[in-house]
Amino acid sequence: MSKLPHVGTTIFTVMSKLAMEHNAINLSQGFPNFPVDEKLISSLESVARESVHQYAPMPGSPDLLNGISSLIETAYGRKNDPTSELLVTAGATQGIFATIQALVHLGEEVIILDPSYDCYEPPIILTGAKPVRIPLSDNFTPDWQRIEDAMNDKTRLLIINNPHNPSGKVLDASDLEQLATLLEKYPKVILLSDEVYEFITFEKKHISVNTIESLRERSVIISSFGKTFHITGWKIGYLIAPAALMNEIKKVHQFLVFCVNSVAQAALAKYIQQTNPLELGAFYQQKRDDFRQLISTSRFDLLPSEGSYFQLASYARISDEADTDFCIRMVKEYGVAAIPLSVFNADGHDRKLIRFCFAKTTDTLTQAAERLCKI
Numbered sequence: 001m002s003k004l005p006h007v008g009t010t011i012f013t014v015m016s017k018l019a020m021e022h023n024a025i026n027l028s029q030g031f032p033n034f035p036v037d038e039k040l041i042s043s044l045e046s047v048a049r050e051s052v053h054q055y056a057p058m059p060g061s062p063d064l065l066n067g068i069s070s071l072i073e074t075a076y077g078r079k080n081d082p083t084s085e086l087l088v089t090a091g092a093t094q095g096i097f098a099t100i101q102a103l104v105h106l107g108e109e110v111i112i113l114d115p116s117y118d119c120y121e122p123p124i125i126l127t128g129a130k131p132v133r134i135p136l137s138d139n140f141t142p143d144w145q146r147i148e149d150a151m152n153d154k155t156r157l158l159i160i161n162n163p164h165n166p167s168g169k170v171l172d173a174s175d176l177e178q179l180a181t182l183l184e185k186y187p188k189v190i191l192l193s194d195e196v197y198e199f200i201t202f203e204k205k206h207i208s209v210n211t212i213e214s215l216r217e218r219s220v221i222i223s224s225f226g227k228t229f230h231i232t233g234w235k236i237g238y239l240i241a242p243a244a245l246m247n248e249i250k251k252v253h254q255f256l257v258f259c260v261n262s263v264a265q266a267a268l269a270k271y272i273q274q275t276n277p278l279e280l281g282a283f284y285q286q287k288r289d290d291f292r293q294l295i296s297t298s299r300f301d302l303l304p305s306e307g308s309y310f311q312l313a314s315y316a317r318i319s320d321e322a323d324t325d326f327c328i329r330m331v332k333e334y335g336v337a338a339i340p341l342s343v344f345n346a347d348g349h350d351r352k353l354i355r356f357c358f359a360k361t362t363d364t365l366t367q368a369a370e371r372l373c374k375i
């Protein structure tokens, strides 16, 4: 009997495969198609000749942990202890898995806000806990009353994702205040704050849980170098958590991977000192603006994108097909792949919305837009 009977091949794999088969432009899966920074390549080349090829220390190489600590201080004006509050992980996915395995017990409940990224639910089910999926409101802000109504003495973890995939929503200060007030009533509940797109925000600034005293004491924050440095294939990220929680997470981490790829850690430890992720927002804002401009004459209606590298679009003026059918037809007939939003919802709720990834070269975005404008 399967432990995960409802898990199949994810839509990201399905759409990327379809895109390949139909020679389509792939704006579905979230990965950049432009080159990585030359400085990172040089750093990788130079560390390859050093003695970096054996196991790294279990929580991460000290140089990289110190680099992460400085990055957090620059970004948020907050000092984290690199030895007790940080952990280098094999991407955000492994950090999330280890966190859930370490902190959630059999029979407890974990609240997930839909539409939600797909790597939260399976580790909850594997621990024998119950995922409780609560819809975000129509404009993708959390409905705090509805979340509170779902909380009870079994609730152990609340997962938020800010900036949000797939909607690109960035939480306001007032949302985080309401969250802090809500959690005060539930001392047992831990917050898992998925902030992998922390440096990709535009007009509105990202507020990290790390800057809110009452929240960070009870939070595990997740980030991903895949997103920050355009290296999704390296699968490397990090967790920030108070020492007591981190101790528990490390117990799982050491038996899940023991340590993360030593070469990647060494290269990033060098590179992190030579780059400024705070410039990433402006870089992606340009791409967002270009993409929106390029498809402004199409029949798609664009929703706001405040952060992340995703743009939601409504195709309601084009068709009333189910979103998955529409995406499949779009690949086959028009040669552009996107992700249907319904797959991010537990109940498959279909709002005739699809997600485009604009982390692509200007050429790719221009060609995709030409095709999208013909639909």
Ligand SMILES: Cc1ncc(COP(=O)(O)O)c(C=O)c1O
Residues within 6 Å of the ligand: 030, 090, 091, 092, 093, 094, 117, 119, 161, 165, 194, 196, 223, 224, 225, 226, 227, 232, 235, 236, 237
């Ligand atoms: C919201 C969110 N969380 C986590 C991840 C996983 O990140 P990683 O590739 O570092 O495991 C992604 C990747 O797309 C994501 O969008």
